[in-house]
Amino acid sequence: MSYQALYRVWRPQRFDDLIGQQVVTRTLKNAIITHQISHAYLFAGPRGTGKTSAAKIFAKAVNCHHSQDGEPCNECATCKAITNGQLNDVIEIDAASNNGVEEIRDIRDKAKYAPTQADYKVYIIDEVHMLSTGAFNALLKTLEEPPANVIFILATTEPHKIPLTIISRVQRFDFRRISAQDAFDRMKYILDQKQVTYDEKALWVIANAAEGGMRDALSILDQVLSFSDNKVSLDDALLVTGSVTKQLLKQYFLQVCQHEGATALNTMKDILAEGKDGQRFIEDLISFIRDVLLYQESPELIKVESTGLKKEDFQQLSQAASSDILYQMIDELNNIQEEMRFTTHPDVYLEVLTIKLGQVGQQATAPVSQSISQSVAPGVSNDTINKLQQEIQQLQQTVKQLQEAPAKNARVSTPVRQKSEQPRVQQKKVHVNINKVYPVLENATRQDLVKVRDLWGDMLNMLSVPQRSLLHVSQPVAASAVGIIVAFDYPFLFQQAADDTTLLKNMEDALQRLTGNERQVVFVPKDKWPQIRRDFLQDHGYGKKNSQADKQSGSPTSQTSAAAPAVSDDEPPLPPEEDAPVEEASIKDKQVAVAQKLFGSDVVKIENN
Missing domain, CATH: 3.30.300.180 (DnaA, N-terminal domain)
Incomplete structure (x- = not known):
């Protein structure tokens, strides 16, 4: 049989095997125990956190006739068939490659038929956010009025791309990132079962490099095992992940805190010479400074053994720089990290970064008048020094006066400049067709x-x-x-x-x-x-x-203006709502009054034509 990757061999087969998702697993198990199974679920969360694995376990649990406490037995024919992907009633669909309307319509039509082998027909749609708008609309009616014995499980890493009409018809479960501690424990358990020798510090390096994804952690561990001939050492883990050793980070950090820019540059060049990745170096340095900040705030917040350093090292690091300086360092690291994203010469950015970090918190130079006595050559008399200091004070006063003068001159000269200068922007001439x-x-x-x-x-x-x-x-x-x-x-x-x-x-x-x-x-x-x-x-x-x-008939102008279009020629012009001439309105009012007098106000009905 061909070799299988670790994340496939050690894929969770029970809810208790899911790492770091206790809230989700407990809710799903209770729903199965109490028979409160919904028709549609949405599993959302970062990559490699167990969304698809949870969907398969749930499909086994609802169809298993020997389940205990909501867990599948994994021994019956139904459980084995679902594990091997051979049960026709559990259908897995990749929405990234089947995102059209026709595919979803086919699902909608086939969902009407009862399951053939299992109790429930389960559709697992992975990366559901990739569906088109038409496909979502085709799925909407089925989710709103689902057939009996059909369950939809939608998995996605980007829930914000799913229409709210879909989200409102499903039960949503948010999978959280896997902590470094949980990833470390899981890798340690797997290596103990495989009887492989390992260095715990190497596992911590892999757990931190995985950035919250259990599948990523197992993939990196698989790569380290292949590189180091079926053993896990710290040096191999650092080399595979591109991370920097904690001792080098400590050395670099202390050098920039002591404003030793030249020495820090040499250390940084040694780090790059070992083939370390520039982006990974910045990420490791941000994580390193974050640990120092937390240790300054409260030493209990840091699990020292997970960092690869000793308690004495943290005591030394926490005294090297204040929290304000550490904040400024993190800001500089974030800025450089953003700029390095698309560059092909990261070493240039890292050199600039090193110089900037070495200057953070450095005290400003003393005033010239105070330090001049330290910079003059030996043998210069005190009279000469005093004379130079007086000239400096006079120059400082002159500069101060010049700085205050522009504000006064601006207030005086502004009206003249407004009259003499022409506006730089000429308004475009309005043309009406x-x-x-x-x-x-x-x-x-x-x-x-x-x-x-x-x-x-x-x-x-x-x-x-x-x-x-x-x-x-x-x-x-x-x-x-x-x-x-x-x-x-x-x-x-x-x-x-x-x-x-x-x-x-x-x-x-x-x-x-x-x-x-x-x-x-x-x-x-x-x-x-x-x-x-x-x-x-x-x-x-x-x-x-x-x-x-008017001259021939002696009638008012308003009586003959009906021949003109519905625009007013009054001066000044009336608003559009008042375009009807005042004289015409008054005549109509007189006519209404006469009619009401002749026939009664209860009989006369006024209509606007």
Whole structure:
């Protein structure tokens, strides 16, 4: 039989074998014991924490007829078939490669059939966040109204990518990262069962390098065993993981704390010469400084044997630098780690890092006037020193006066500069296409405008969020059966909207869906809209017709203005809501009053046409 990796051979087969997930295992076991089994579960958590293993164990436990305390027996034919992946009623699906709608529809159709061998048909969908939107929608109905004797178990490392409609229909279990202690204990148990010699310090190095993943820890352990001929030593573990020995880290840390930059550079070069990874070096150094910080706060917080150092070493390290200096060091390490991500020359960044760390907490140099006596050559008289100190004091006073002077000069010269200088940014000239405005105005009616305003909110909801934000400072001011005119409060927003062809097309499509008619959308600035209306009325002779009719018939201007489109030629212009002439409104009021007097107010019904 071919060789199998450790994480496959030692895969958990019972809930008690799962490492570091006591809350999850206890809940699942109690659900099986009390027969409170849900139709769908979501297992979320980092990689290598036991999500798929827990799903398989759960599938065995719900179908095992000899289970005890919620644990599968692993001896019956059903348990063995599920362990070997040979039971047709337990289906494992990789959503990364089966993420389409057709695959999920096939699952939905087959789920309707009863299980053939087991009590429950269990679907385990791994990496479920990779499903497409259509696939999620196809799965949604099945999760909402599942067939009898069907259980869905969804596993994912990125639960934030799963729609909330799916999450609300499942029981969610969050798997936490495996602690270094739990990973160490598990590897120690496996090596004892395999009767392999090992160094406990090497296991701690592997446990820390795994970063919370039990599968990663076993993979690294497998690699170390292959490298070192079936034994686990500290040097081999450091070499395989790319980690740095604790003694080298201690030496480097003490050197930068003592501001010995040149010596620390040599130590860092020795570390890189041994083939250590630059990123791993920074991670190990951050973890090292973190241990020192915790030891400074409370020595009980650190398990000394897990760090590879002695208690005397931590006592020395905690006195080498204050907590403030350690905070600054961690900040520098985080910054360099981010910059090193995509570089092919990590040694350059590490050299800069070493120099920066060596300067952290270094006291500022003494003032020149105090240290000048220490820097002059021997034999210089005290009179010369005193004279130099006086000149330095005068220079310092002059510098202080110059620093205060710009503020005063700025206050005096600012108005002059504002008058003389031209603005650097010239406002773009606003241009309105009259050839598009006039065709809309020629057929504009009050009814069309009212209809468009009633549908304006619905039209905005059909646009994207940026487009809605742009149109929030606009409103329709005229409308006809062939188009609408939209006025913007600010000229620069009008220009931005006029240049956006996508916005115009989306608005026209939305209006066509809402009204059933094709309408052209035209933008105008609000401050130019009154002049555009007056020019239109004068160009089309509405004002002249009204004045001639007034002279011939003696009737008010408002009675003949009905021939003009639904725009107002008053000066100053009325708001769009008040475009109807005041005289026409007063005549209508008189007519209503006469009708009420003749027929009674309870009979007369007023309707706006």
